[in-house]
Amino acid sequence: MYNRCLKDEHMTKAIRDRAIKKANQSACRYKVSAIGLDKKGNMLGCAMNIQRFSRGGGSRHAEMNLMAQYGTNIKTIIICRTNRAGDVCAIDPCQTCKAKADELGIKIISIQKEGN
Ligand SMILES: [Zn+2]
Secondary structure (H helix, E strand, C coil), rough: HHHHCCCCCCCCHHHHHHHHHHHHHHCCCCCEEEEECCCCCEEEEEEECCCCCCCCCEEEEEEHHHHHHHHHHEEEEEEEEEECCCCCCCCCCCHHHHHHHHHHHHHEEECCCCCH
């Protein structure tokens, strides 16, 4: 049962599965994926976080990658974090991504752990 995940109209089982799968592909310690949806709920693209050790830079967040690529075409971003076992963990967008999303009029939704 995934009724809890269907609170939002866009949060379908297919999107959830896709987000989890994508997050698991990340090589980072914190595996995070983001899926961008347009105003009709169609998937524009998905991204995962990429760790960078360049001077002064942390990792670039998956949601930031999406916003850089699709900009205001995105209406909703779904973010997901998994642990090494592939289980969903709680995640919230950081201040920077949140501010950028607000600026672009994008709503960020996090995938919640099942059974909470
Ligand atoms: Zn961020």
